[in-house]
Amino acid sequence: MRTGVRMLVIATVLFAFALLAFAAADGAWLARVPAQDHARTNPYQGQAEAVAAGKRIYEDHCRKCHGEDAEGTKKRPPLKSERVQQQATVGDLHWLLVNGNMKKGMPSWAKLPDPQIWQVISYVKSLGQ
């Protein structure tokens, strides 16, 4: 009986891990963004200078994984996708850059000052226009 209970506990834990892994799949991060972060606005919205500065930051930090023109690489997703350009708000992208999606290989970029994070978001969003 005791062995049966133990097996049940192990199976439950494994199932929970499987659920977590499923939740961490591509795009699932969007569901984890808190409402207040989702609603944030970009202080550099509409500023051409911010797009140009964001392009420099993108080339320094993001290009190698997400591609020269944000078209993605074999291992990393494109940033011209519908998910990034339409589904995700600038607040969602800010949350992602600050927290990363480490299980999927996306590091946290909290080491960048907040203005630079918004500048790179300005650039990424400009790719869809």
Place this chain on the structure above:
Amino acid sequence: MDYITCNSVASMNKNRFALLVFILSCLLTPLLAQERPYFVTYSHEMEEPGNLEIEMFNAAGDPPKGNVFLGSNVEFEYGVKAWWTSEFYLDGQSTQNDSTIFTGLRWENRLRPLLAEHWINPVLYVEYENISGDKSLREVVGHDGVPDFLVPNGVARPDVEREIELKLILGSDYHGWNISENIIAEKNLSDDPWEFGYAWAISRPLAFAARAHDCTFCPEKFQAGVEMYGGLGDRYSFGLRNTSHYFGPTVNWTAPNGTTLSFSPQFGLNDYSIPRVFRFGISYEIEQFLDKFHRGHS
């Protein structure tokens, strides 16, 4: 820097070492590294997965009644995962009126247990070191102090220390400032007791927003702050008695090709410390290092 500039530099400069540095800096991918200007303190920021950072850190000092020394580390830091960074060190030192010796190697791993950003972000650090006669001052623990720097290399070298070092790294990024604290515990694998130490540092870039155009000496390429570290005795004599402590300003600058230069004058805070230690470092990050060995990489 482009290849034409590289070639012109090579034709002018006959110094082989300088030529090698220039060729490397021309061939490797330009990158704006975002390094913290710390020499002892670790921040919670991990190496980006797939990136290899090559660093050289040096500490020069003149201990009372001793000889001027220069302790150096060459470090290879690799981002295994977004939450796991592994680093390998080679250490050496040179002492005036004595000799230059290889002092050993270290292997460390840093693991970030919480996978999202919090007010305080913990990182667990485990290091194995096999060193003798080290003067690089990578950390100060136990009763480390001036007497350790007075031992001739010929005496220090055979005394090989195999140690395990554990650190709890706590880091926060707040409005562009980085605040980092390290709690250090070190155990010599012989019968020596656990030794303890600490380090903390705070820094920020001189400008938070990036400029729209390329620039070399613009403020966002500089980071400045202060750093402090010292020993806390050992298991049987915990405290500040007979321990050394250092404090000083620190600054770094990232060149357009991605090389980061760091400098810090640090000052001993008691008689058990070396009065002045000058630290300088250079680092370079190679993005997606392993991709360079894959067929068809760009």
